[in-house]
Amino acid sequence: MTARTSVLADTACAGLSALVTGAGSGIGRAITLRLVELGARVTGLGRRAETLAETGSLAADRERYDYEVCDVRDTEAVVAAVGRTGARHGLGLLVNNAGGQFFAPATGISAGGWRAVIDLNLTAAFTVTMAAYPFLAEAGGSVVNISLSGVERGGMGMAHSVAARSGILGLTRTLALEWAKDGVRLNCVGPGTVLTSALSDEAGRHVHDNLVARGTPMRRATAPEEVAELVAFLAGPAGAMMTGQLIQIDGGAHLGPGLHMLPEAYA
């Protein structure tokens, strides 16, 4: 069953200026499209111009979307891209969505593999957030970090990613304390399995078959649009007293058997 996800008022994000990393596909694209639909203007950021442009072609109002081609692991490029965006439009919302990992038992993760996943999912989010801070403080804005469901319980085959996202949770809560004086809020959203194209390879199918079919009490995947609606809620006035939270949007997957019951998925 697909849920009816669009519940916010049409103007819920009117006047908001947002930066969404990984806006060219999957969850980041859904967040971008929904924010524009709700009245925001959005800069998408990613490494591929074609997919970022395609997101714009799907937007409800193309005038309220632009993009920056940038690798979030390139600190210099991030500082420049975020600086340009902030100077041009201001920044009331940052969504750190770009991320990912490969699935392997910890013994199958090389030093280079560890570094790649930590750099992408932890260090890059820190870099982008720090570059955005002056603009967020100016606007009294907020940050939503896209994390993982189950991040507090661990997940087999994801040692690097869970470690990175646990770091993000610690960073989120610490900055929620440090930046409250500026009116800046930070929250984490932890999706369960979302059937984006990122999960179309063999490992992804394995995760889907096990996590959705056997590990999700609600017995279905999370829709990207559901994640987008939650992000828009957190960014708008209804979320004004929410900071330092991890909200899991996973059909109860974090309560279910969990990845520890599914070792064969990563054998």
Ligand SMILES: CCCCCCCCC/C=C/C(=O)SCCNC(=O)CCNC(=O)[C@H](O)C(C)(C)COP(=O)(O)OP(=O)(O)OC[C@H]1O[C@@H](n2cnc3c(N)ncnc32)[C@H](O)[C@@H]1OP(=O)(O)O
């Ligand atoms: C409880 C309820 C829960 C509920 C839990 C919720 C379900 C969670 C489902 C999550 C789903 C998602 O996140 S979906 C989104 C997924 N999307 C993605 O993951 C795509 C993005 N991922 C990637 O591009 C790659 O994984 C990543 C490593 C991050 C990219 O970095 P790079 O481009 O730098 O990668 P490369 O240069 O190719 O490789 C860097 C190093 O990583 C190693 N490496 C790369 N792939 C590897 C592999 N499959 N196995 C081993 N090692 C690998 C290489 O050998 C290199 O190591 P050396 O040779 O030693 O240098």
Ligand SMILES: NC(=O)C1=CN([C@@H]2O[C@H](COP(=O)(O)OP(=O)(O)OC[C@H]3O[C@@H](n4cnc5c(N)ncnc54)[C@H](OP(=O)(O)O)[C@@H]3O)[C@@H](O)[C@H]2O)C=CC1
């Ligand atoms: N799908 C799922 O089941 C779940 C996903 N998540 C998380 O949600 C987020 C989005 O996932 P999803 O939409 O499925 O994945 P996708 O792979 O579709 O999206 C990831 C996006 O991030 C961008 N990106 C990746 N690396 C970089 C980089 N170095 N610099 C800039 N942009 C980058 C990619 O664009 P480009 O390659 O052009 O740079 C892409 O648009 C990720 O953090 C993921 O781990 C969490 C739980 C479940």
